[in-house]
Every structure is written in structure tokens, then in C-alpha cells.
Amino acid sequence: MVTIASPYRSVLYIPASKSRALDKARSLPVDAIIFDLEDAVTAEEKPNARALLAETLAQGGYGNRTRLVRINGLDTQWGQADAEAARDMDADAILLPKVGSPADVDALAAITGDKPIWAMLETPQGMLNAHAIASHPLMAGFVMGTNDLAKELNARFRTDRAPLMTSLGLCLLAAKAEGVIIIDGVYNAFKDDAGLEQECIQGRDMGFDGKSLIHPAQVEIANSAFAPSPEEVELARRQIAAFEETEAQGQGVAVVDGRIVENLHVATARELLAKAEMIEALQAG
Numbered sequence: 705m706v707t708i709a710s711p712y713r714s715v716l717y718i719p720a721s722k723s724r725a726l727d728k729a730r731s732l733p734v735d736a737i738i739f740d741l742e743d744a745v746t747a748e749e750k751p752n753a754r755a756l757l758a759e760t761l762a763q764g765g766y767g768n769r770t771r772l773v774r775i776n777g778l779d780t781q782w783g784q785a786d787a788e789a790a791r792d793m794d795a796d797a798i799l800l801p802k803v804g805s806p807a808d809v810d811a812l813a814a815i816t817g818d819k820p821i822w823a824m825l826e827t828p829q830g831m832l833n834a835h836a837i838a839s840h841p842l843m844a845g846f847v848m849g850t851n852d853l854a855k856e857l858n859a860r861f862r863t864d865r866a867p868l869m870t871s872l873g874l875c876l877l878a879a880k881a882e883g884v885i886i887i888d889g890v891y892n893a894f895k896d897d898a899g900l901e902q903e904c905i906q907g908r909d910m911g912f913d914g915k916s917l918i919h920p921a922q923v924e925i926a927n928s929a930f931a932p933s934p935e936e937v938e939l940a941r942r943q944i945a946a947f948e949e950t951e952a953q954g955q956g957v958a959v960v961d962g963r964i965v966e967n968l969h970v971a972t973a974r975e976l977l978a979k980a981e982m983i984e985a986l987q988a989g
């Protein structure tokens with residue numbers, strides 16, 4: 705199990721060219737923000753967006769939300785300048801798109817030093833090299849790029865995401881094996897709350913830490929789907945108490961609600977309570 709230091713239920717993309725959206729995000733209840741210099745910014749806007757983002761981050765006001773800067777790929781005309789600028793920005797990590805291998809991460813680190821790096825996993829090569837990418841010493845998180853992935857696979861959109869399951873599973877295995885955070889891809893239909901909720905629940909069930917989002921209206925749904933529910937918190941407390949009581953009697957297995965509770969279940973219960981506490985602390989701060 706991966707123990708994380710802060711919650712990542714909602715991870716909102718904000719085009720770095722949109723000053724109104726950059727400002728609005730200071731008051732949104734998101735756990736993390738991706739300040740985007742890549743797909744959401746037109747070629748003409750990119751230099752201005754880079755400068756606006758540096759200025760905005762220097763002004764601050766994002767509280768304890770994790771701040772990620774998504775740069776353009778180093779194989780584009782903007783990548784080098786983005787990487788140099790992002791290295792000096794007041795952000796927690798740099799998000800590199802279309803990572804295919806650890807060599808891509810090395811190339812970025814050669815510019816940005818020891819600043820933590822996150823990877824967009826969104827190409828077939830990235831899927832096949834997911835474990836090697838997760839093993840890179842600077843790698844802190846994965847974000848699934850399900851739009852690019854579907855394009856590369858020539859996959860059709862399906863509500864059950866069956867065509868993407870092999871890829872999502874490979875990246876989840878890699879992230880969990882190496883202890884890096886993993887965030888699910890975006891849900892494009894930002895006015896379809898029911899569809900988003902269904903996909904969030906699927907992502908949570910699979911083990912993703914949170915959902916990447918494109919619009920403020922999606923935040924509450926993701927926050928709720930990826931947070932432990934009151935029922936889960938209550939059950940976790942009862943499992944821990946029952947196990948401790950059983951252990952004191954020299955037994956290794958407790959029974960709660962007709963199901964066995966062993967030390968591995970207690971570890972999961974403790975993890976869940978820690979996550980609930982982290983969310984409470986984030987909301988209070």
C-alpha cells in the first residue's frame with residue numbers, strides 16, 4: 705500500500721493563459737492544481753502564459769494545495785524554455801507530458817535539477833515502460849492522459865472504459881509498486897455529473913488516489929468519491945478496536961459484521977483514518 709502525505713482527490717487543470725481561472729482557483733476546494741502550459745494553451749499564447757504563470761505563482765494564495773506545472777514536451781519548440789521557467793517557479797513539481805521512458809525524465813532533470821517530477825502516462829510506449837518510469841528517483845506521481853491514450857490506441861469512448869483497462873492497470877501496478885501517487889484521467893463531458901460520478905467511483909474502486917478535472921463544477925464530485933465515507937470511517941474504527949481486543953487475548957483474527965479482520969485489514973483501516981484526517985486538516989487550513 706502507498707502511504708501519501710496529502711490528499712489528491714481533486715486535481716484541477718487550469719490553462720495558464722487564463723488569468724480569471726488562475727485567480728478563481730485560489731478559492732476552490734481542490735487538493736491539487738495542474739497549471740497547464742501544454743494542451744490548454746494555444747501556440748500564440750504560450751510565451752505570455754509562461755510569464756503570467758510565473759508571476760501568479762510568485763503572488764501565491766494557493767494555500768496548501770499541491771501545485772504542479774505541466775510543461776510542453778522537450779521535443780517541442782516550447783519545452784526547453786518551459787522547463788527552465790518551471791524550475792524557478794514557486795511550484796511543488798513539474799509535470800512532463802507523454803513520458804515514454806526514464807530517459808525522458810533524465811532529460812528534464814538535466815534542466816530542472818532535483819525538483820520533483822510527475823509524468824503524464826498517455827502513450828503506448830509509456831504504458832509498456834510504466835514501471836521503469838515509476839522507478840526513477842525523481843518520480844513523484846503519475847497522471848493518466850486518457851484522451852491521448854484513446855487517440856493512440858484508436859479506442860472508442862465507452863462508459864465502462866473497457867478499451868483502456870489494460871493500460872490503466874499497468875500504470876496502477878507500476879505506481880503502487882514504487883510508491884508514487886497516481887491520478888485518473890479527465891472526464892471530458894464537464895456538464896454530465898452522473899457520468900463523472902460513475903467514472904470517479906470506478907477510479908476509486910481501482911485504487912487511483914484521485915481524479916484529474918477540467919472544470920470547477922467537477923470538484924465536489926471527485927472530493928466526495930475519493931474521500932473515505934462516514935460509514936467507512938466508522939467501520940475502520942470498529943475493526944481496529946475489535947482487532948486490538950482480540951490481540952490482547954492472544955488471538956490473531958477478529959470478526960466484525962461477520963467478516964474476518966486480520967492485521968492487514970487493520971493496516972488498511974489505519975490508512976483510511978489517516979486519509980480522513982489529512983482531508984480534515986486540508987479543509988481546516
Ligand SMILES: CC(C)(COP(=O)(O)OP(=O)(O)OC[C@H]1O[C@@H](n2cnc3c(N)ncnc32)[C@H](O)[C@@H]1OP(=O)(O)O)[C@@H](O)C(=O)NCCC(=O)NCCSC(=O)C[C@H](O)C(=O)O
Nearest residue numbers: 717718719724725728729743744849850851852918919920
Ligand atoms: C472547459 C472550459 C473551456 C469551459 O470554460 P467556460 O465556458 O469559461 O466555463 P464556465 O463559464 O462554466 O466557467 C465558470 C467559471 O469557472 C472558471 N473556470 C472554468 N474552468 C476553470 C478551470 N479549469 N479552472 C479554474 N477556473 C475555471 C471560469 O473562469 C468562470 O469563472 P468566473 O467567470 O469567475 O465565474 C474550461 O473549463 C477550461 O478551459 N477547462 C480546462 C481545459 C483544460 O485544461 N484542458 C487541458 C487539460 S485536459 C488534458 O490535456 C488531458 C490529457 O492530456 C489527456 O491526454 O487526456
Ligand SMILES: [Mg+2]
Nearest residue numbers: 826849851852
Ligand atoms: Mg494529453
